[in-house]
Amino acid sequence: MDFEKTVARQALIEGGKIVVEVGGHSILLCRLQGEVLAVQNQCTHAGSRLEAGLVAEGSIRCPLHGVRFDLRSGKCLNVRLGCAPLRCFATRETGDYIEVEVAERQACTG
Ligand code: FES
16 A cells, blocks of 8 residues: 655644645545545535535535535435445554555445
8 A cells, every 4th residue: 555645634633624635636634533534525426626515424515516425435425416426545644644545445335
């Protein structure tokens, strides 16, 4: 597994989010209950960037049309729309930095 150093750990506070570029991907990092979660920063509904979305109860709501995605699994939580899941990336905190795995961790199937 290849991990790439991104931002300082203290740059991502509890409940916060930040965008990083890793391996040619725009990735949204969120810290929930101390854990750093990483998903693609692009909604699978119509391509809006997710960084301005509201994070609540372990999910992010797309700012364009309101589709919600689970931040741990990437799963679309709006059953009627049934959008493809977000791509998820592995993370780790090493020293003072957050690292993101360059390879995709999973493509959730729901
Ligand atoms: S682009 Fe995200 S919900 Fe439509």
